[in-house]
Amino acid sequence: MKGKSTEGKRTEALSIFQKLPMPSPKEESWKYTDVRDLNLQEFGPAAQKIEFPGLSDELKEKGVIFTDIKTAVEKHKELMEDHEPLSLISPEEDKFTAMHGAFWNDGVFIYVPRNVSLKMPLRNIFRGSGSGGVFSHTLIILEEGAGIDYIEEHYSEKFEGVCLRNDAVEIFAGPNSRITFHNFQKWEDNVMNFTYWKARLAKDARVNWILGQFGGKFSRVKIDSFFDGPGSESKNLGVFYGSGEQHFDFTTNVHHLVPNTTADILMKGVLDGKASSVYRGKIKIAKIAQGTNSYLSDHSLILSNGAVSHSIPSLEIDANDVKASHGATLGKPDEEEIFYLMSRGLRRKEAERQIILGYFSPVTDNIMFDDLREKFNEALHDKVRG
Amino acid sequence: MSELKIENLHVSVEGKEILKGVNLVIKKGEIHALMGPNGSGKSTLSFALMGHPKYEITGGKVTLDGKNLFEMEVDERAKAGLFLSFQYPSEIPGVSLANFLRTAYNEVKYPDSEKKVNIVDFMKLLYGKMELLKMDKEFAKRHLNVGFSGGEKKRTEILQLAVLEPKFAILDETDSGLDVDALRVVAAGVKKLVGPHLGVLVITHYQRILHHIKPHFVHILVDGKIVKSGDYRLAEDVEKSGYEIYEKEKVAA
Ligand SMILES: Nc1ncnc2c1ncn2[C@@H]1O[C@H](COP(=O)(O)OP(=O)(O)OP(=O)(O)O)[C@@H](O)[C@H]1O
Ligand SMILES: [Mg+2]
Numbered sequence: 202m203k204g205k206s207t208e209g210k211r212t213e214a215l216s217i218f219q220k221l222p223m224p225s226p227k228e229e230s231w232k233y234t235d236v237r238d239l240n241l242q243e244f245g246p247a248a249q250k251i252e253f254p255g256l257s258d259e260l261k262e263k264g265v266i267f268t269d270i271k272t273a274v275e276k277h278k279e280l281m282e283d284h285e286p287l288s289l290i291s292p293e294e295d296k297f298t299a300m301h302g303a304f305w306n307d308g309v310f311i312y313v314p315r316n317v318s319l320k321m322p323l324r325n326i327f328r329g330s331g332s333g334g335v336f337s338h339t340l341i342i343l344e345e346g347a348g349i350d351y352i353e354e355h356y357s358e359k360f361e362g363v364c365l366r367n368d369a370v371e372i373f374a375g376p377n378s379r380i381t382f383h384n385f386q387k388w389e390d391n392v393m394n395f396t397y398w399k400a401r402l403a404k405d406a407r408v409n410w411i412l413g414q415f416g417g418k419f420s421r422v423k424i425d426s427f428f429d430g431p432g433s434e435s436k437n438l439g440v441f442y443g444s445g446e447q448h449f450d451f452t453t454n455v456h457h458l459v460p461n462t463t464a465d466i467l468m469k470g471v472l473d474g475k476a477s478s479v480y481r482g483k484i485k486i487a488k489i490a491q492g493t494n495s496y497l498s499d500h501s502l503i504l505s506n507g508a509v510s511h512s513i514p515s516l517e518i519d520a521n522d523v524k525a526s527h528g529a530t531l532g533k534p535d536e537e538e539i540f541y542l543m544s545r546g547l548r549r550k551e552a553e554r555q556i557i558l559g560y561f562s563p564v565t566d567n568i569m570f571d572d573l574r575e576k577f578n579e580a581l582h583d584k585v586r587g
Numbered sequence: 588m589s590e591l592k593i594e595n596l597h598v599s600v601e602g603k604e605i606l607k608g609v610n611l612v613i614k615k616g617e618i619h620a621l622m623g624p625n626g627s628g629k630s631t632l633s634f635a636l637m638g639h640p641k642y643e644i645t646g647g648k649v650t651l652d653g654k655n656l657f658e659m660e661v662d663e664r665a666k667a668g669l670f671l672s673f674q675y676p677s678e679i680p681g682v683s684l685a686n687f688l689r690t691a692y693n694e695v696k697y698p699d700s701e702k703k704v705n706i707v708d709f710m711k712l713l714y715g716k717m718e719l720l721k722m723d724k725e726f727a728k729r730h731l732n733v734g735f736s737g738g739e740k741k742r743t744e745i746l747q748l749a750v751l752e753p754k755f756a757i758l759d760e761t762d763s764g765l766d767v768d769a770l771r772v773v774a775a776g777v778k779k780l781v782g783p784h785l786g787v788l789v790i791t792h793y794q795r796i797l798h799h800i801k802p803h804f805v806h807i808l809v810d811g812k813i814v815k816s817g818d819y820r821l822a823e824d825v826e827k828s829g830y831e832i833y834e835k836e837k838v839a840a
Binding site: 551 | 637638639640660661662664665666670671673676677679680681682687688690691694695698730747751
């Protein structure tokens, strides 16, 4: 889609959207998430507010840009060159991605110049305030040697009806650049979410994804990381906690295209009530990608008889000198551990809470910002029944 | 007078009767020792008192200061003042000893209120108790029992006892796994806690710990029943001649 104007891309995405049928559970990637009853025509544009904190003068002088995407498309065309919105993510991906391509109308643009490294995180708070559709597009461009931490927090107000979120995130990580992308969502149960994140990593780039998914009626997040340059690395670290009738659908795909790249994936979920989840993790190692290290591990802690979790790992390895592994566990909290904690005066719920807190810690320990880690822990605290 | 009173206690595990009518009264300030061959039911007694779900009470009664223990949840027993030092403590990954103990402290000290101990005050208290037990401060940060050596786990159990200040404590083989010096430190710690406020049941196979702690009473449990009670000298007899004579006595009875 390179070379086309923004409007041209939009028109093309719209026609793809109209052409593609609704995904069917017969397709592998929609097997456990049935969306056939969803009428996408119902989701006209809905209200949302994105809170933008200001950028310090120092960072502005250095050339850092942190603004809403519409302004960026008008004012910073020259920075986008090959990196304009939807040059990484193709509307051909599926019906929802095409829908995003046709309707995206707000979002975030971040540009970090060469060798500029930020100590403090950049942070946006997304607040959905009504039913309808929300289509946010986040585009992050890191030049060589740039480094940032980015945090997106998502909330929704209490309102009637359903908000369908259909967001996309694109990250261009230049040589030796570094980003940790943090996602935290604690929606009310009036949100259905379809999100696609995609990053391309140049030589020695590091892109880490940390996600904490707690709210929403339904949430689907798909993450694709492409290792284009040798020495590049990515971690995908996620926790999620489903209760009631929540459904989560996560995919992480790592594409090792060149030699000596590293991926480390750890997903930890808790499911209570009648909640369900599906996790698909794919490691793809190209023939020339010798020296790849790629580790995938996903865990589910099941608190009730009504909860279910599916894990679908796949390894496509065409190189021979690589280290790749997959491990999955599924289980209940250990009754001996609960008894031990209760014998010290903790109520059963509190004992479970401590165990889950500990279970999440291999992910949450990687959050370097105390206030954000505290939000993860509080969200967990609120989710433990009783 | 505060007391833990066990009357004709019968307990089964997975349908098999293990305790066959145990009677024992422990008063505040008293130290009782419980000895007996492997598999005689010593740990079963401690789990049943603490309320482990696998141990089914099939008969008898236990009261703590007159309150029926079996009508309480596990945590309520802890709040009522019962403490068990586990023979094999669980490892809880990701939960630091300090955070966990502070949570437990709040639950036990202020069970029905929102009141919570100030973090700084609690750390002072915790470090004080750690010093008493000659524990490195680093342990406060470590994950509860994870990767602790056998002896470190036992010392941590006694640290929890010292912080939570129960009325009655059961020490299930706290001495096994402790080296000579650790044993002395732990025994001294326990002795400091006994006295007007604490009653203790020390389960052990060895005279060593009893030598330090000096129990007021010694009981021998064989096949789910206390077959003999006496004073400290009983422990010396056991050390010399084993349990065989008591097992015979039981068969004869
Ligand atoms: N959870 C359990 N499941 C099955 N059997 C059990 C369980 N707990 C105890 N038992 C059985 O009950 C009997 C008494 O065990 P208990 O652990 O109380 O002995 P003990 O006196 O503490 O022994 P030791 O000196 O070896 O610690 C044993 O035969 C044991 O196998
Ligand atoms: Mg035992």
